[in-house]
Amino acid sequence: MIEFRSITKEYKKGIKAVDNLNLKLEEGKIFGFLGPNGAGKSTTIKMLVSIIPPTSGEILYNGVDIRKDPVAFKKLLAYVPDEPKFYQKLTGYEYLNFIADIFEVDEKTRKKRIEKYSALFGLEEALKDLVSSYSHGMGQKLSLMAALVHNPKIIVLDEPMVGLDPKASREVKDIMRSLADSGSIVFFSTHVLEVAANICDRVGIINKGHLIAESSVDELLKGKGETLEDYFLSITKEA
Structure with a gap:
């Protein structure tokens, strides 16, 4: 379980992007995070995902503050941002191997997973090309493949289906x-409420930094x- 305890992020004095957030994310569940x-x-x-620190409060994984051993926590984690960034002079295949090296995925396992997901997303041939030649949708698919190459226990996705074709979105x-059925924590944000309604086990709605609904x-x-x-x-109008 991941638990947010009184998490607040203040960028400027008195201006809180997130204000006293309390939230639990359970293994085996898809949690949709919604908001304007x-x-x-x-x-x-x-x-x-430890890109920025909270101003106050703590985030716990199985009862332990993630800041106590951030590397161990990140080994369990995969993150797909809304605008993925890549090393542009690597091929898709080189980039995936680079990520697999970081997560210490053995050669046999990574090869099997790369073949599986490249076939799923239709990138078998494109992996030979430089990432700089990829369209936005292809980059989004590559980011998803990189997130899946180490079979994460926690996957965090920020608008994961933006730019994807209908087949890839379904995949x-x-x-x-x-992933959720196998015991992973899946946490994702989306503006597509129909998707959230169809696939989420739980949803939380945040507005102006406050969690206003969760169920x-x-x-x-x-x-x-x-x-x-x-x-x-x-x-959100009432809030």
């Missing part, structure tokens, strides 16, 4: 479900006669 632009989603994600949703989709909508989109627009 500027609500604090990406800031929360960057604190979870990503199936992969997320498979299963069924529990959120029980007795309201609304879609998740209706509920989201209503509650």
